[in-house]
Amino acid sequence: MNLHPDRCFSPEPARRGVARTLYAAVKDLPLVCPHGHVDPALFSNPDYRFGSPAELLLIPDHYVFRMLYSQGISLEAQGVPRRDGGPTESDHRKIWQVFxxxxxxxxxxxxxxxxxxxxxEVFGLTEKPSPTNAQRLYDSIAARLETPEFRPRALFEQFKIEVLCTTDAASDPLTHHQAIRSSGWSGKILPTFRPDAVVNLDALGWRESITALEQASGVSVTTYAAFLEALRNRRAFFKSLGATATDHAAVTADTTPLSDSEASTLFDRALAGRSEPGDAARFTAHMLYTLAGMSADDGLTMQLHVGSHRNHNKTVFERFGADKGADIPVAGEFTRNLLPLLNAFGTDPRLSLILFTLDETLYSRELAPLAGHYPVLRLGPPWWFFDSRLGMRRFLEGVVETAGVWNLAGFNDDTRAFCSIPARHDVWRRVVADWLAGLVVEHVIDEADAAAMATALCYDLAKTAYRL
Amino acid sequence: MNLHPDRCFSPEPARRGVARTLYAAVKDLPLVCPHGHVDPALFSNPDYRFGSPAELLLIPDHYVFRMLYSQGISLEAQGVPRRDGGPTESDHRKIWQVFxxxxxxxxxxxxxxxxxxxxxEVFGLTEKPSPTNAQRLYDSIAARLETPEFRPRALFEQFKIEVLCTTDAASDPLTHHQAIRSSGWSGKILPTFRPDAVVNLDALGWRESITALEQASGVSVTTYAAFLEALRNRRAFFKSLGATATDHAAVTADTTPLSDSEASTLFDRALAGRSEPGDAARFTAHMLYTLAGMSADDGLTMQLHVGSHRNHNKTVFERFGADKGADIPVAGEFTRNLLPLLNAFGTDPRLSLILFTLDETLYSRELAPLAGHYPVLRLGPPWWFFDSRLGMRRFLEGVVETAGVWNLAGFNDDTRAFCSIPARHDVWRRVVADWLAGLVVEHVIDEADAAAMATALCYDLAKTAYRL
Amino acid sequence: MNLHPDRCFSPEPARRGVARTLYAAVKDLPLVCPHGHVDPALFSNPDYRFGSPAELLLIPDHYVFRMLYSQGISLEAQGVPRRDGGPTESDHRKIWQVFxxxxxxxxxxxxxxxxxxxxxEVFGLTEKPSPTNAQRLYDSIAARLETPEFRPRALFEQFKIEVLCTTDAASDPLTHHQAIRSSGWSGKILPTFRPDAVVNLDALGWRESITALEQASGVSVTTYAAFLEALRNRRAFFKSLGATATDHAAVTADTTPLSDSEASTLFDRALAGRSEPGDAARFTAHMLYTLAGMSADDGLTMQLHVGSHRNHNKTVFERFGADKGADIPVAGEFTRNLLPLLNAFGTDPRLSLILFTLDETLYSRELAPLAGHYPVLRLGPPWWFFDSRLGMRRFLEGVVETAGVWNLAGFNDDTRAFCSIPARHDVWRRVVADWLAGLVVEHVIDEADAAAMATALCYDLAKTAYRL
Incomplete structure (x- = not known):
């Protein structure tokens, strides 16, 4: 198991040659990580230790246990914790063996x-995991994890991360972010404001989230107006700790606003526990519109992640909770859905709006034409299932001809698996280099164009789109 | 007209080299044919003779006459039989000449x-069909068809077919399958249970199909409960003759169940000839759910073919009937439609459910994420219009990154054109070899991985998914 | 900035070699331009002069100013004229500099x-536009535009245009076309009948367009029957000036006909200024059906351009009007929508119907299966955002396997930028040559097949589909 220096490059010698040159110029650029789910606790305690190899690499990674589950290995056998605390495999060596x-x-x-x-690269192994070497690999990784080089802060520096943005609930006190700041450590870990738990009226535990928002903001959220005040209050707090962006997930991109009184009615019904069918969807649409206005006001870049049908497998959700590999994409639509938002804020120079989709048909049909027109729009990199070698190629193929490169938002790794960050950025940098090399050897652009586009895609655009 | 040994392989020497190696290891594997429409009558009579070259290769092949029809050649001129028995071209040499x-x-x-x-390969010709050599080619083929080597059983053995599954109506007495069994011939020809004609309340001749079901099952189908009993009876009969699978076609993948009393109401209305608009669609959805339960019970692998708008051209349908090249795909949806079925049976270890689509956008958006999670799911190969060199590449590109290879169901030829079976499998084996070679030369997988994946895709997975 | 002779060709030597050969055979074929938006006024006056470089190349080109607008450069700064005549940049050197x-x-x-x-190629420049050379390039272009070689008629001949079809309103008196005819100049400039302004009841200025239609046709359009009469009258007039085609734009492909009395009701309501919601969409669907019938009667090839959400940016529309880079595609559907039209006219040998889409998912799912069956259908080339190197490849990849090549309509440039015509056809010819070379080196077709297919795609099919 070795890493070939030409991986992800076309084998065709002319293209590969250009790809190598382009890649060489971007491979060591610092990593800009404007969106992801790494736990800030890793960095607030200088002596934080990752647990066992299974705890670090398998148990929390829904990309991994999803695949074994699809082949009949239960989540219990993979050590995924149950909501009811019921028994699951606790022998991490066994979990590792099965993997x-x-x-x-x-x-x-x-x-x-x-x-x-x-x-x-991180653990220095050379053997492909197999039934026979499993325990030996486990020992190797476990030994490394004991060393000081494997404290998160040390890895952060080794990985050359310039900035890492986390994703945090609206009510999050950002204790870890504050601790990191006051620790004097130079690593830049910034929060991102994600208010889904209070915006989505049908979110599990919405009422509790509102209470948490009240406590965090000091605003008594008894009315819709107070809700907005509490959100503004928290946005300001996030900004004070370095946040430059917000993030919002929705099933559709609907941004139809309501009147204040309609919005109040829906919000009041939710507070009273009497929401009606459709309320949540209409309120989310309204809030996306409203939050775009807040972003125009306070300058926080707005991210919109659209199109995941969450918790598709009811049994898995009931037993193990959310984010267990059972979120399935649905078809999307942006052209009509974003119309209200874009007609209100689409040319506002204060706003930066970054769009993400799980419906690849939207790349060329809707997203690239929209981003190739509206000044506020930038297209986020291929998301989730499409954060892959082929997914990236389809993305570049689908959007660059219409939107160009400078209407994109570069790359983000969107991961909770901290140790996978360098690998994820590396795939992007390789695919970008190879794809641009394809344009060079077909004489569509010259090498100078390609070099500028590569640097933009691998470094600059993420910083400008997120105002970092 | 020669067959280049490197056809379907990339011309890039490194990739082509790996493709050759991978292909060499799979090209002579026996053909597993778990889904198709070959007439079992070909094999029950050891002396069965194909008719004229036109009867064998043109008149029954809607892929062929469709294309000429699109260029203004009438179906009559191509000898396609009319439902009313009206005149069509009867000179097979003329039909062959036009082709x-x-x-x-x-x-x-x-x-x-x-x-x-x-x-x-089958007929030993070397000239590309043209206006000038048409009659000569006709003579050559006709002469071959006279020889004993061109009896279906002989070809079956020459083609190295390990198993061939037919597709048979629920009421089919499976006379040919029984005759094949009792003949002592070693060829494995298995039936597949396809109850569409009785499940789809709006199918042409539904009432007659119910009567046939009654006769075959010995169950008087006067109630919905009796209908289910008759289906179970026939499934058991099919199993007794070696069937391992069922097949179901639907316009959408809706699997919303009805209560027993609702289902009874719809069924009774249909029996009384008083079906209301929407009844058929709702009943089909309910039956897909119900049939999944039956498959969990009896272990017959369930196939679901979704998304064809049948008989689009009314004139052609009225004059020539179904399956005349006028079936046109429509957009599909699986994520929400399969939710009821998957939440009931998605993790049932007794069930194997194979999905087919005519909407390629579903590959990466819905099918691969679903198959990469639910244990019961396997993805069928690219279907119909997409059973092609480029269609296969798009399929592999769209699904493997998310679902891996072991959540696929390998290949099936889905054809009624018996003599085309080796060619169809060969295209798949070539495209698979070339596609995996692409992963090898981009250093995404190594050659050992590729060899295992190739064998799985070309042989193993079809057997396991269909429990053959 | 040089034009590499191998641009758009694969760098793989075998494929590139075949591509060169195929391209060499088609590159100098005359340009057939059956659909576009060049102003016929360019040719009616032999001394017509293009304005400044900015007037020729930037100000009227929404592909260009759209991209700068997306990066925050206002349309005013780019000299795009305002509807209210308000101030915009009038210094063309400044506009050029910003570009x-x-x-x-x-x-x-x-x-x-x-x-x-x-x-x-047209202006003989060798430097890539940049901030430092902008004014020098401006001078060069301006100087060329002064010379007799840059009169439109001279360029038309230099470009080797065999025929150029314009797009003209139903009420257009076709004065320029008449002047061109009577001038004795040999250039073939034909009108195309595009009645959208009178067919779409909700079109801006519909009432005025009806009045213009009355004046042009001499028919008093006070009833639906008179409306049809006026349309037939104008179609005959267009035919008398050489038109061979009509063109129709619609948001959807719905072709559901109304009864005469329903159609009358909708038309009367529109005349009375009392249209109801949905009237316009229903009437458009009905008229597409009706216009197909007219095309069957008079033999004018019918073009259908479906799927653009026009004037998405309200501010831009209000300030600058239509066609300002703010038209965004929406998802489409043909299978069900075209059913009424195709069941009425799909096999009528008098009709030729050419389909265009902005939803690439329709290529393989609906358009190719439809065109591979119905004799009247031809598929137009990739349209608008997809008139591009990669868009063309996706088109060929999506349609040829199912529809073959002879159910396509070749290429059209669809441009108002006259000087870009040779470049647009050249991209198509190169991409076609390279794509077919891919089939040759994968041994799917031989070189003789490829040469015939290339000539068809680059020349013949446009002429036959448009009956030129």
Whole structure:
């Protein structure tokens, strides 16, 4: 198991040659990580230790246990904790063994690519996981995790991360972010304001989230107006700790605003526990519109992640909770859905709005034409299932001809798996270099164009789109 | 007209080299044919003779006459029989002549590839069909068809078919399958249970199909409960003759169940000839759910073919009937439609459910994420229009990164054109070899991975998914 | 900035070699331009002069100013005229300077390719536009525009245009076309009948357009029957001046007919200024059906351009009007929508119907299956955003396997930018040559097939589909 220096490059010698040159110029650029789900607790305690190899690499990674689950290995056997605290496999060596026995399932998948690169580059392994070497690999990783080089702060520096943005609930006190700031450590870890838990009226525990918002903001959220005040209050707090962006998830991109009185009615009904069918969807649409206005006001870049049908497998959701590999995309629509928002804020120079989709048909049909027109729009990189070698190529193929490169938002790794960050950025940088090399050898652009586009895609655009 | 040994392989030498190696290891594997429409009558009579070259290769092949029809050649002129028995071209040499005059239309199409390979490998021809050589080719083929080597059983053995599954109506007495069994011939021809004609309340001749079901099952189908009993009875009969699978076609993948009393109401209305608008669609959805339960009970692998708008051209349907090249795909949806079925049976270890689509946008957006999670799901190969060199590439590109290879169901030829079977499998094996070679030369997988994936895709997965 | 002779060709030597051969055979074929938006006034006056470089190349080109607008450069600053006549930049050197400063935005876009080829081949420039050379380039172009070689008629001949079809309102008196005819000049400039302004009841200025139709036709359009009569009258007039085609734009492909009395009701309501919601959409659907019937009667090829949400940016529309780079595609559907039209006229040998889409998912799912069956259908080339190197490849990849090549309508440039015509056809011819070369080196077709297919795609099919 070695990492070939030309991986992800076309084997065609002319293209590969240009790809190598382009990649060489971007491979060591600092990593800009404007969107992701790494736990800030990793960095607030200088002595934070990752747990066992299974705790670090398997148990929390829904990309991994999803694949074994699809082949009949239960989540219990993979050590995924149950909501009711019921028994699951607690022998991490066994969990690791099962993973290694099924490592072949990841051949050709991005998880396979990331895990391989992580094992080789971060943990110095050279053997492909297999039933026979599983325990030996476990020992090797466990030994490394004991060393000071494997404290998160040390890895952060080794990975050359310039900035890492986390994703945090509206009511989050940002204790870890504050601790990191006051610790004097130079690592830049910034919060991102994600108010989904209070914006989505049908979110599990919405009422509790509102209470938490009240406590965090000091605003008594008894009316819709107070709700908006509390949100503004928290946005300001996030900004004070360095946040430059917000993030919003929705099933559709609907941004139809309501009148204040309609919005109040829906919000009051929710407070009273008497929401009606459709209330949540209408309120979310209204809030996306309203939050765009807030972003225009306070300058926080707005991210919109659209199109995941969450918790598709009811049994898994009931037993294990959310984010367990059972979120499935649905078809999307932006042209009509974004019309209200864009007609209100689409040319506002204060706003930066970054769009993400799980429906690849939107790349060329809707997203690139929209981004190639509206000044506020930037297109986020291929998301989730499409954060992959082929997904990236389809993205570049689908959007660049219409939107150009400068209407994109570069890359983000969107991961909670901290140790996979370098591998994820590396795939992007390689695919970008190879794709641009394809344009060069077909004489569509020259090498100077390609070099500028590569740097933009691998570094500059993420910083400008997120105002970092 | 020769068959280049490197056809369907990338011309890039490194990739081509790996493709050759991978292909060499799979090209002679036995053919597993778990889904198709070959007439079992071909095999029950050891002396069965194909008719004229036109009868064998043109008149029954809607892929072929469709293309000539699109260029203004009437179906009558191509000898397609009319429902009313009215006159159509009966001179098979004329029909063959017209085909050869238009053979250029198939350049770049899968039909062109299959026909070419069939003519070369099965019939030993070397000339591309043309207006001038048409009659000579006709003579050559006709002469071959006279020889004992061209009896279906002989070809079956020559083609190295390990197992061939037919598709049979729920009421089919399976006389040919029984005759094959009792003949002592070693060829494995298995039936597949396809109850569409009785499940789809609006199917042409539904009432007659119910009567046939009654006769076959010995159950008087006067109630919904009796209908289910008759289906179970027939499933058991099919199993007794070796069936391992069922097949179901639907316009949408809706699987919303009804209560027993609702289902009864709809069924009773249909029996009384008083179906209301929407009844058929709701009943089909309910039955897909119900049939999944039956499959969990009896272990018959369930196939679901979704998304064809049948008999689009009313004139053609009225004059010539179904399956005349006028079935046109419509957009599909699986994420929400399969929710009821998957929440009931998605993790049932007894069930194997294979999905087919005519909407390629579903590959990466819905099918691969679903198959990469639910244990019961396997993805069928690219279907119908997409059973082609480029269709296969788009399929592999769209699904493997998210679902991996082991959540697929390998290949099936889905054809009624018996002599095209080797050519169809060969295209798949070549495209798979070339596609995996692409992963190898981009250093995403190694050659050992690729070899295992190739064997899985070309042989193993079809057997396991269909429990053969 | 040089134009590499192998641009748009694969760098793989075998494929590139075949592509060169195929391209060499089609590159100098005359240009057939059956659909576009060039102003016929360019040719009615033999001494017509293009204005400044900005007037010729930037101000009227929504592909260009759209991209700068998306990066925050206002349309005013780019000299786009306001509807209210308010101030916009009038210094064309300044507009040109801003364009050159942002030329890098077009790297990898078709506009970038066209502009580059135009600047090199038409204007003899060798430097890539940049902030420092902007004024020098302006001078060069301006000087050329003064010479007799840059009169439109001279360029028409230099470009080797065999026929150029314009697009003209139903009420257009076709004065320029008449003047061209009577001038004795040999250039073939034909009108195309586009009645959208009177067919779409909700079109801006519909009532005025009806009045114009009355004046042009001499028919008093006080009833629906008179409306049809006026349309027939104008179609005959267009035919008398050489028109061979009509063109129709619609948001959807719905072709559901109304009864005469329903159609009358809707039309009367519109005349009375009392249209109800949905009237316009229903009437458009009905008229597409009706216009197909007229095309069957008079033999004018019918073009259908479906799927653009026009004037998405309300502010831009109100200030600058239509066609300002703010038209965004929406998802489409043909299978069900075209059913009424195709069941009435789908096999009528008098009709030729050419379909265009902005939803690429329809290529393989609906358009190719439909065109591979119905004799009247031909598929137009990739439209608008997809008239690009990669868009063309996706089109060929999506349609040829199912529809073959002879169910396509070749290429059209669809442009109002006269000087970009050779560059646009050249991209098509190169992409076609390279794509067919891919089939040759994968041994799917032979070189003779490929040569015939290339000539068909680059010349013949446009003539036959448009009956030119």
């Amino acid at each position: 290694c026995e099924h490592f072949y399932l990841f051949a050709g998948t991005p998880s396979g690519q990331w895990l391989t690169q992580e094992l080789v | 050869c005059e238009h053979f250029y239309l198939f350049a770049g199409t899968p039909s062109g590839q299959w026909l070419t390979q069939e003519l070369v | 050159c400063e942002h030329f890098y935005l077009f790297a990898g876009t078709p506009s970038g390719q066209w502009l580059t080829q135009e600047l090199v």
